[in-house]
Amino acid sequence: xxxxxxxxRSTVDSTADAQLHEEEAGLLASxxxxxxxxxxxxxxxxxxxxxxxxxxxxxxKAVAEEVVQEAWVxxxxxxxxxxxxxxxxxxxxxxxxxxAMSRGxxxxxxxxxxxxxxxxxxxLVDPSRFRGPESPHWEGHWAAPPQRWTDDQLAxxxxxxxxxxAIEELPRGQRDVITLRDVEGWSSDETCEAxxxxxxxxxxxxxxxxxxVRAVLEQQLKAEKR
Amino acid sequence: xxxxxxxxLTCVELVALVTEYxxxxxxxxxxxxxxxxxxxxxxxxxxxxxxRDAMKLAGAAKPAEVLTQEAEDKLLSMFRGLKK
Numbered sequence: 001x002x003x004x005x006x007x008x009r010s011t012v013d014s015t016a017d018a019q020l021h022e023e024e025a026g027l028l029a030s031x032x033x034x035x036x037x038x039x040x041x042x043x044x045x046x047x048x049x050x051x052x053x054x055x056x057x058x059x060x061k062a063v064a065e066e067v068v069q070e071a072w073v074x075x076x077x078x079x080x081x082x083x084x085x086x087x088x089x090x091x092x093x094x095x096x097x098x099x100a101m102s103r104g105x106x107x108x109x110x111x112x113x114x115x116x117x118x119x120x121x122x123x124l125v126d127p128s129r130f131r132g133p134e135s136p137h138w139e140g141h142w143a144a145p146p147q148r149w150t151d152d153q154l155a156x157x158x159x160x161x162x163x164x165x166a167i168e169e170l171p172r173g174q175r176d177v178i179t180l181r182d183v184e185g186w187s188s189d190e191t192c193e194a195x196x197x198x199x200x201x202x203x204x205x206x207x208x209x210x211x212x213v214r215a216v217l218e219q220q221l222k223a224e225k226r
Numbered sequence: 227x228x229x230x231x232x233x234x235l236t237c238v239e240l241v242a243l244v245t246e247y248x249x250x251x252x253x254x255x256x257x258x259x260x261x262x263x264x265x266x267x268x269x270x271x272x273x274x275x276x277x278r279d280a281m282k283l284a285g286a287a288k289p290a291e292v293l294t295q296e297a298e299d300k301l302l303s304m305f306r307g308l309k310k
Contacts, residue, residue: 039305043298051291065297072301076308125273130238140236145269146276154279163280164287182284188249207245214273214280 024088031079043072046089049184050096053194056176057097057104067103071096090190097194124211146218153221166216170209177202178209235263240270244277 030038050071054064074095082091131143153159167178173195180191192202235243240263246252247260264271293301 034305034308036302036305040298040302043293043301047293048288048291051293052289055291061291064291065293068293069297069301069304073304076305125241130236140238141267142237142269145237146272148272148275149279154283160283160286163283164289167284167287178284182281183288185285203245203249203251206249210245210277210280211241213284214276217280217283218276 021084024084027088028079028082028084031076046092050093052179052184053093053096054100056179057100063103064100067100068096070099070103074099090193093190093194124208125215147222149217149221153224159217159221162217162220163213166213167209170212174205174209174212177205178213181206182210233259235259237263237267237270237273240264240267241273244274247274248277 027038027042031042047068050068051061051064054067054071055061058064058067071092075092078091078095082088086094129142129144131138131141133139149159167175167183169175170178176195177191177197180186180194181188186194188199188202191197192199195202197205240260243252243256243260247257252260264274
């Protein structure tokens with residue numbers, strides 16, 4: 001990736017952003033004028049996500065914090081040249097992922113290429129959950145369908161923890177994609193750009209990741225009920 | 227085996243397409259087959275619901291990382307330095 005990253009706006013996020021843009025223009029002007037309050041609020045607004053995203057590339061919170069600081073240096077240095085063609089947020093995170101990747105070393109940089117090589121198609125739902133050829137009219141249909149989780153189960157703090165642990169244990173590419181998409185709530189465009197993935201590859205990783213997190217939840221919530 | 231169009235999806239096939247469905251990456255014809263299956267298959271309705279639940283739970287599972295005061299102070303003094 002080139003340094004500094006360009007602020008080319010991808011075609012998809014041009015919708016309904018006019019207001020956001022005005023707010024950002026105001027933010028930018030304040031930052032350029034050296035408004036500390038605005039800078040601090042921006043730092044605080046993004047710090048949680050920035051640390052978590054940095055942690056996808058570097059091993060410890062301490063290093064992640066350094067990466068976040070480095071990223072802000074890059075942001076401040078690029079501020080004059082930033083043309084607002086991408087959103088401020090995606091520009092900031094592009095700088096962050098560049099910093100995190102160069103800090104994370106070779107392993108982090110080579111990740112997009114190895115992302116799909118990991119684990120060749122083991123089934124995402126246990127094949128014994130479906131009917132086999134012994135029932136010709138219903139082959140490939142549920143034999144043991146999923147059972148709805150209760151509202152209490154879904155609201156329990158412990159259930160979210162199960163999901164979190166399941167995500168942490170995913171192979172790297174899957175973990176990165178589900179972290180950006182479902183934990184951080186990024187769009188698929190933003191995610192593809194940050195991780196250097198094609199739309200299709202991103203979808204494959206997301207598919208595997210979500211299916212596995214679901215399977216872990218199902219198993220553990222069932223065990224809990226007994 | 228002879229079948230009349232549109233060929234109905236099996237549950238195995240629906241499960242494999244669930245992310246493309248949620249990402250709106252299916253063609254209109256595929257989407258129609260997908261939704262048609264959901265009309266009568268309770269198991270697949272539940273599967274889709276659980277995938278949506280898992281997505282929500284992932285969003286609820288954020289560890290709340292914050293910068294240390296020290297890191298924040300460093301950033302602020304850097305910001306001040308840049309103004310000069």
